[in-house]
Amino acid sequence: MCGIVGIYLKTKRYEKHLGKFLSGMLDGMATRGPDSAGFAIYTKENKNKFKYSICLNQLTDKEFKKKISKFLKKISLKTFSDHVVMETDEKPKKVLEILDSKIKEVSLVGYGKSINIFKQTGNPRDVVRNFKLSSFSGTHAIGHTRMATESAITTQGSHPYSTSEDECLVHNGSLSNHNNIRRSLKKEGQKFNSENDTEVAAGYISNQISKGESLEKTLKNSLKDLDGFYTFIAGTKDGFALLRDEIACKPAVVAETKDYVAVASEFQCMSHLPNVNTAKIFEPKPGIVYHW
Numbered sequence: 329m330c331g332i333v334g335i336y337l338k339t340k341r342y343e344k345h346l347g348k349f350l351s352g353m354l355d356g357m358a359t360r361g362p363d364s365a366g367f368a369i370y371t372k373e374n375k376n377k378f379k380y381s382i383c384l385n386q387l388t389d390k391e392f393k394k395k396i397s398k399f400l401k402k403i404s405l406k407t408f409s410d411h412v413v414m415e416t417d418e419k420p421k422k423v424l425e426i427l428d429s430k431i432k433e434v435s436l437v438g439y440g441k442s443i444n445i446f447k448q449t450g451n452p453r454d455v456v457r458n459f460k461l462s463s464f465s466g467t468h469a470i471g472h473t474r475m476a477t478e479s480a481i482t483t484q485g486s487h488p489y490s491t492s493e494d495e496c497l498v499h500n501g502s503l504s505n506h507n508n509i510r511r512s513l514k515k516e517g518q519k520f521n522s523e524n525d526t527e528v529a530a531g532y533i534s535n536q537i538s539k540g541e542s543l544e545k546t547l548k549n550s551l552k553d554l555d556g557f558y559t560f561i562a563g564t565k566d567g568f569a570l571l572r573d574e575i576a577c578k579p580a581v582v583a584e585t586k587d588y589v590a591v592a593s594e595f596q597c598m599s600h601l602p603n604v605n606t607a608k609i610f611e612p613k614p615g616i617v618y619h620w
Contacts, residue, residue: 330487330500331357331452331473332580334561334568334591335601336620337466341587342602347464349601351456353590354471356597358452361473364486365455366447368496368563369469373442380414380423381437381445383483392434399426409458411437411446420493435484435521440494442565447472447486468620470561470568472498482522489527491518492534494565499526500593501558501578509554529554533562547571547617561591569619576614583607589620
């Protein structure tokens with residue numbers, strides 16, 4: 329059992345409050361996933377620079393800056409707990425190669441021109457405070473609280489998973505054929521950093537999109553390709569999509585107003601959102617992709 333949440337702002341009215349809204353949602357999901365938590369917040373795209381969310385693991389931010397400065401000169405770094413967000417105009421191919429082969433002590437959490445991703449083990453309420461989530465602004469965000477089932481309680485085993493530029497996924501449920509899918513995707517060049525089934529689903533989505541499929545079509549295809557019980561929220565720079573498998577034993581509820589769309593495993597974690605008492609509330613149908 330895990331908790332998933334998402335909020336998409338339809339207007340600019342609450343952009344400065346996005347982090348605060350998501351903080352409350354994750355706090356409300358703490359009972360569904362006490363082992364770890366994570367979130368992805370999307371901001372307006374910076375067309376000239378890429379952002380890299382990096383977990384420092386055992387390094388300090390000063391040690392990382394010293395190491396990365398040997399390879400990249402024009403960078404800016406912001407520290408958030410045990411993560412840094414690095415901005416640079418260098419293209420991802422070069423940066424990913426440096427992080428993978430030259431600075432192996434750290435872990436790349438995600439990258440893109442719009443996305444910021446942070447995740448950590450521990451109670452979700454502590455994770456939210458550690459990263460000062462309530463101070464973030466943005467356009468849309470997704471989050472996850474984890475009760476470990478398929479892999480160990482580690483930062484790498486936590487959600488969201490990001491396997492391509494400005495893409496990420498959170499998932500409540502389990503996949504039964506993830507080992508077979510992982511082997512197939514590896515043959516096509518997809519890399520994985522954990523044994524978690526959700527990372528496989530994220531890799532599947534990235535692989536399909538890289539071949540020209542839309543996010544909506546990719547999620548529809550997943551109904552026949554991915555075996556298991558699941559509710560997905562998949563994020564891109566343009567918004568996010570929600571899918572429950574055709575049996576739909578994993579809960580989800582949607583609250584929609586003129587200003588936002590909120591998604592969660594349980595309604596109670598949305599009770600603090602503005603005007604939620606007048607929102608359109610509904611349970612998403614099985615096997616149907618909802619895209620905002």
